[in-house]
Amino acid sequence: MVAGWSIRIACRVACAVLALAAVLPARAAPVEEPTGYRLSDYRAPTPAGLTGAVTLDADGVRALLARGEALPLFVQRLDRSPTLPGAPWLLSKPYRQIPGSVWLPNVGLGAPDPATMAWFQQHLDRLSGGDRARGLLFYCLSDCWLSWNAAKRALSLGHTRVYWFPAGIDGWLEAGLPSEEATPLPGP
Numbered sequence: 001m002v003a004g005w006s007i008r009i010a011c012r013v014a015c016a017v018l019a020l021a022a023v024l025p026a027r028a029a030p031v032e033e034p035t036g037y038r039l040s041d042y043r044a045p046t047p048a049g050l051t052g053a054v055t056l057d058a059d060g061v062r063a064l065l066a067r068g069e070a071l072p073l074f075v076q077r078l079d080r081s082p083t084l085p086g087a088p089w090l091l092s093k094p095y096r097q098i099p100g101s102v103w104l105p106n107v108g109l110g111a112p113d114p115a116t117m118a119w120f121q122q123h124l125d126r127l128s129g130g131d132r133a134r135g136l137l138f139y140c141l142s143d144c145w146l147s148w149n150a151a152k153r154a155l156s157l158g159h160t161r162v163y164w165f166p167a168g169i170d171g172w173l174e175a176g177l178p179s180e181e182a183t184p185l186p187g188p
Contacts, residue, residue, distance in 0.1 A: 037152060038145035039110035042077070046148050046166050052155045053138075053162040058175035061137065061165050065098070070135030070163050071127055072098045074182055075150040077140075078105040089184045097182035098139070098172055102127060105184045107153065108138075108146030119188035120150075121157055132158045139165035139172075 033047040049055040056064065064070050074097045080087040089105060097103060106112060107120040128134035136154055140147040143166075151164040165171070173179060 037110040037149045042108070042110075042145045043141070043143055044145065045143055046145055050148055050151055050155075050162075050164050053151050053164045055164050055166060056137075058165075058167060058171050058177060061098070061139075061163075061172070062175075062177060064135070064137065064163060065100070070137040070161070072101040072137045072139065073127075073150070074098070074101045074103040074169070075108040075138060075140050075146050076103065076105060076182070077109065077146055078184060080187060087187065089187060091184075095182040096169055096173065096179040098169065099178055099180045101180075101182065103182050103184040104150075105187065108140065108144075108148070108150035110145075110149055115188040120153065123185065124154060124157065124159065128159070133160050135161040135163060137163040137165060139168045141168045142166070142170035144168055 031045050031047045033049065033051060038044075061072075065072060074095075076095060078089040078091065081090055095103075102123070104120060104123055106116055109116070112120070124136070128136065136151075136159055138147045138151040138154065140150075147164060147166070147168060151162050154162050167174075169179065
């Protein structure tokens with residue numbers, strides 16, 4: 001009698017564990033840091049960090065910016081008009097950014113064209129006053145490789161105080177922190 005009761009309890013526990021496992025999200029395997037740039041599928045889980053950069057959460061970003069130790073750079077991708085003169089950016093919706101950010105679209109693409117690369121370097125030089133030790137904080141959206149690529153690219157250009165915020169504007173807003181409407185700099 002006791003053995004039958006124990007088997008029934010064990011079966012119920014096993015069923016409960018299986019049912020719970022079915023509704024809990026599966027933990028994704030950690031993403032390995034690649035040696036090069038991410039070239040496609042930019043909206044995907046990112047590595048835990050970036051070699052040479054400091055990875056921050058929302059509280060770390062808030063503290064860094066409160067101390068004035070970095071310039072926030074929003075790198076969300078945008079399309080350009082194929083028909084309008086000057087090929088302006090096409091904004092399909094309003095975007096939010098961390099207050100005081102500069103929006104440099106498309107600098108986080110895996111293989112930007114030479115004009116975008118030159119434009120990126122020119123703006124980094126201008127925004128940092130030519131000081132490669134000036135703190136630069138790169139962010140985009142959550143699970144977005146564009147900011148990882150842009151931060152890695154800034155490191156390759158000789159910038160030594162690079163910060164990466166993988167949770168991006170999504171994580172910033174989820175933390176209840178203030179934002180402002182984003183306006184991209186005119187493109188190259």
